[in-house]
Each structure stands twice: as C-alpha cells, then as structure tokens.
Amino acid sequence: MTPGHDLFDPASLIVAHDETHAFEAVVPPIVQTSLFTFSSYDEMVATYRGERNRPVYTRGLNPTVRLFEEMLAKLEGAEDALAFASGMAAISSTVLSFVEPGDRIVAVRHLYPDAFRLFGTFFKRMNIAVTYVDGRDEAAVEAAMPGAKLFYMESPTSWVMEAHDVGALGAIARRHGAISVIDNSWASPIFQQPLSLGCDLVLHSASKYLGGHSDVVAGVVAGPKALIDRIRGEAYPYLGGKLSPFDAWLIVRGLRTLPIRMKQHQASALEIATRLQAMDVVETVCHPGLANRLPPGLNGTSGLFSFIFREGVDVRAFADRLRLFKLGVSWGGHESLIVPGEVVLEQKAQPNSAHTFGISARSVRLHVGLEGTEALWADLEPAIHAATSAAAS
Ligand SMILES: *Cc1c(COP(=O)(O)O)cnc(C)c1O
Numbered sequence: 409m410t411p412g413h414d415l416f417d418p419a420s421l422i423v424a425h426d427e428t429h430a431f432e433a434v435v436p437p438i439v440q441t442s443l444f445t446f447s448s449y450d451e452m453v454a455t456y457r458g459e460r461n462r463p464v465y466t467r468g469l470n471p472t473v474r475l476f477e478e479m480l481a482k483l484e485g486a487e488d489a490l491a492f493a494s495g496m497a498a499i500s501s502t503v504l505s506f507v508e509p510g511d512r513i514v515a516v517r518h519l520y521p522d523a524f525r526l527f528g529t530f531f532k533r534m535n536i537a538v539t540y541v542d543g544r545d546e547a548a549v550e551a552a553m554p555g556a557k558l559f560y561m562e563s564p565t566s567w568v569m570e571a572h573d574v575g576a577l578g579a580i581a582r583r584h585g586a587i588s589v590i591d592n593s594w595a596s597p598i599f600q601q602p603l604s605l606g607c608d609l610v611l612h613s614a615s616k617y618l619g620g621h622s623d624v625v626a627g628v629v630a631g632p633k634a635l636i637d638r639i640r641g642e643a644y645p646y647l648g649g650k651l652s653p654f655d656a657w658l659i660v661r662g663l664r665t666l667p668i669r670m671k672q673h674q675a676s677a678l679e680i681a682t683r684l685q686a687m688d689v690v691e692t693v694c695h696p697g698l699a700n701r702l703p704p705g706l707n708g709t710s711g712l713f714s715f716i717f718r719e720g721v722d723v724r725a726f727a728d729r730l731r732l733f734k735l736g737v738s739w740g741g742h743e744s745l746i747v748p749g750e751v752v753l754e755q756k757a758q759p760n761s762a763h764t765f766g767i768s769a770r771s772v773r774l775h776v777g778l779e780g781t782e783a784l785w786a787d788l789e790p791a792i793h794a795a796t797s798a799a800a801s
Contacts, residue, residue: 489628493650498627503560553583559577587608590602591613592610618666622742626651676776680781719770727772743778745775
C-alpha cells in the first residue's frame with residue numbers, strides 16, 4: 409500500500425467532484441444525457457479547438473463516468489483512468505492501443521478465458537502472436553520477453569490462482585521495453601496496487617468487486633496520463649466501448665463500501681478455504697492465502713478461489729444440494745456462487761475449446777459472498793457429505 413494512503417479511510421475515495429456536485433446532494437447526480445449543448449458559437453469553437461475541456465458527447469466525456477474514473481485512479485494511485493462498457497472492452501482497447509500486426513505479446517498462462525479467446529481469435533487473425541508462460545517461473549518470463557511489445561498478466565490467475573511477484577515481473581517487462589498490463593479484478597486496489605509495484609497499466613472488470621452488487625457490467629484501466637491518453641485517443645472513441653452514466657453511478661455507489669466488503673470477503677473465504685483443506689475428500693485448495701506467505705505486494709485475499717475433490721466425489725450431487733451457494737459465473741457481488749470445473753470443460757461452443765485453463769474436472773470454483781460465514785459452511789459441509797455418500801452408494 410502507498411505510504412500515507414489508507415484505503416480503509418473513506419476519505420481516500422473523495423475526489424473534487426464529490427464536494428462540488430449539484431445542490432450539495434450527498435449522492436452525486438446521474439448525468440444521463442448523450443450530448444451537451446453550447447451557449448454560443450465562441451464556446452463551441454473554443455471547445456473544438458481544445459482550448460476548453462468540457463463534455464460534448466457522452467461517448468467522449470460524461471461527468472458521472474468521469475467521477476468513477478477519478479475515484480478509481482485515486483484508489484490505484486494512478487494519474488488517470490478510463491472507464492469502459494465491460495472488462496473485455498477495457499482489455500481489448502488497452503492491448504490494441506500498444507500492439508500492431510507482427511507484434512508479440514507475452515502473457516501468463518491460465519488467463520481469464522475470454523481474454524485468452526480474444527488473443528486466440530482476433531489477435532491471431534491480426535497476426536499478433538502470444539507466448540504463454542508460467543508467471544511463477546521468472547527465468548521463463550525473462551526468456552520469453554526479448555522482442556515482446558506487451559506483457560499481460562493476472563495475479564493470481566483465474567481459477568487455478570497462480571500468484572506472482574507482480575513487481576518482479578513488471579521489472580522484467582520494463583527492462584525489455586515491453587508495456588506491462590495487469591488485470592487486478594481479483595485483488596482490487598484494496599489488496600494490490602500494481603502501479604506502485606512497477607506495472608505500467610492496471611485494469612479491472614468493474615463488474616466484479618468494484619461494482620460489487622452484481623447489477624452492472626463495466627471495465628476500467630488506470631495508469632500514467634501519457635498511456636491513458638494514448639488509449640483515450642483512438643481505441644476508446646473508435647472501438648466505442650464507453651460506459652453508460654447510470655452504470656458508472658452504480659459503481660460509484662459500490663466503491664463506497666469496497667474496503668469493508670473486501671475485508672469481509674477475505675475473512676469468510678479464508679475461513680472456508682481452511683475448513684475445506686482439512687476435509688479428507690478435498691485434495692487441494694487453490695487459495696493464495698493458504699500458502700506460507702503472500703507474494704510481495706499482495707496485501708490481502710478476496711472471496712474467489714477453487715478446490716479439487718479427491719476421486720469419487722459426485723460433483724453433481726454436491727452442486728444440486730447447495731442452497732445458499734448458487735450455480736453461476738461471474739463473482740464479486742454479495743452472493744456466494746459455485747462453478748463446477750467439469751461444466752466449464754463441457755463448453756464446446758467456444759473458440760479453442762480444447763484449452764482447459766488448468767481446470768480439473770474434479771475442481772469447483774467458489775465465490776464466497778457476504779452472507780454469514782457459518783451459514784455458508786452449514787450449506788457446504790452437508791452438501792460435501794451428501795456428494796461423498798452419493799458417490800459411494
Ligand atoms: C469477468 C472478468 C473479466 C471480464 O470482464 P467483463 O466485465 O465480464 O467483460 C476480465 N478479467 C477477469 C479476471 C474477470 O473475472
């Protein structure tokens with residue numbers, strides 16, 4: 409965490425707009441408009457000449473969206489941030505701002521599946537190559553980096569939760585002149601601030617913890633002004649994945665409880681992961697918080713992890729017995745969720761469907777929400793016992 413910047417202090421979220429918004433309303437207004445008019449020809453021409461920075465059209469600049477961007481920049485310790493209609497829009501617009509045909513990307517393995525599919529379809533068609541590496545193996549990252557234009561990482565990675573020394577990997581990329589981009593959706597800026605560790609750009613699916621209530625799909629990227637301006641200049645307006653004012657407003661609301669939500673996700677998920685690890689029917693729990701120590705720069709853990717059952721557990725019986733944990737993708741909201749690995753491996757309609765993302769058929773991904781920890785355990789434990797005896801009979 410940046411010295412002198414306490415993310416658990418609500419003041420850390422306050423940006424200038426907050427103090428000046430209309431009627432001193434405690435909640436900022438939603439500026440739900442597509443366009444902004446000018447009072448005179450002179451004002452219009454001054455704006456077009458770039459002498460005045462004011463909203464013109466919501467695909468470019470909208471005050472409610474800007475408020476979210478400024479809050480997120482503050483949380484990540486960034487000079488600037490840019491919001492998008494989804495996490496995938498943030499990923500595609502960011503990466504495409506720094507690579508062109510013939511370039512190569514180095515990425516950590518077991519990425520978020522749709523990022524992997526973007527790289528394996530569109531990027532492949534554009535002759536942008538991707539080399540995948542185990543991010544825990546710094547020698548392998550170093551060996552893959554010469555000549556790469558961009559280094560793309562998640563830490564921990566999706567599903568299997570391989571955690572990396574983000575600062576060390578960012579430094580390798582920098583030494584080789586590659587822009588480093590990290591998807592920080594899992595840890596959120598509350599537990600990991602990659603820019604302070606030496607990464608160039610940090611992005612999020614704001615659909616997860618930033619929004620926090622499973623009612624919005626959005627994305628955001630933050631970093632130095634020069635890099636954000638480059639994304640804002642071409643990819644943002646012309647690929648056009650802009651965030652709606654109402655969705656930005658929902659995230660602004662969500663951000664106000666981000667620190668306390670993350671504390672609770674951390675405590676409940678660690679408790680449940682520890683109890684799962686003690687069960688005979690559980691082979692492995694993939695949760696970075698169960699290791700002896702967290703990687704440098706990761707200051708806490710969130711509610712998403714996975715575990716692998718031993719052979720012979722009936723995962724279907726387990727899933728159907730649960731009541732509080734719902735079967736569902738996405739994560740980061742108040743509700744607890746599971747995704748069985750064998751269901752993901754059935755996802756045949758997707759491009760590159762042979763790729764397994766490191767997922768075992770005996771694994772289950774859990775998102776531990778904000779329900780009571782004991783109530784969640786009272787849901788899980790009998791479901792595991794039922795699944796074990798269903799398999800035995
Ligand atoms: C969900 C997710 C995304 C994609 O975000 P969308 O908002 O769904 O487009 C990207 N990265 C990670 C790690 C995610 O979990």
